[in-house]
Amino acid sequence: MQTFTLGDFEISRITEWHGSFAPVSVLFPSIPADAWQKHQTWLDAHFWNAATGDYQAHMQTWVLRGQGRTILVDTGLGNDKPRVHGLLANRDGDFLHRLAAIGVQPEDVDTVVNTHLHTDHVGWNTRLENGEWAPTFPNAQYLMHKADFDWAAVST
Structure with a gap:
């Protein structure tokens, strides 16, 4: 866990999961292999495993606390979610x-900011309680871009 201060706010990074996600050639097919090699010195430590060619994913939440507020930026993967990608499906993690x-x-959370509505950014918006999905942060206002909201409303 990382924590630092910026102005009046303490910011903590909570990593829910980190590891090899998929080959960069699959995730970024238009980026030539030599581009990855060219930037290996700074990519390899955090974002790319040169030995396997895999993208190193960080599923995380930023917690901002200050001025009497507790704000989450994205809510990670969540537990118990049936998902296509095996790494993301039916998790039983210790995020809470x-x-x-x-x-x-x-x-304590009064605001949740969803940068976008991919499954690895909204997972803890809800949690399974007694067989029903309920808001994980019951006192929070959830913020998201209207275009993402409209897309999600049509896609579900």
Whole structure:
């Protein structure tokens, strides 16, 4: 977990999952292989495994606390979600425990900012409680771009 201060806010990065996701040739087919090699020195440490050719994904949430606010930027993967990609499907992770470790309970969150509505950014917006999906952060206002909201409403 990383925490730093920016102005009046303490910002914590909570990584829910990190590892090889898929080959960069599949995720970014228009980027030539030599471009990856050219930038290997800074990509390899965090974003790309040159030995396997895999993209190194970081599924994470940023927690901003200050001025009496607790704001989450994206909510990661979530648990119990049936998903196509095996790494993302039916997870049983410890994200809420990681939040608690920095002193944040779900009820403390007043704002959730969804940068976009990919499954690895909205997973903890809801959680399974007694067989029903419920808001994970019941006191939060959830913010998202209208175009993403409209797309999700049509896609589900």
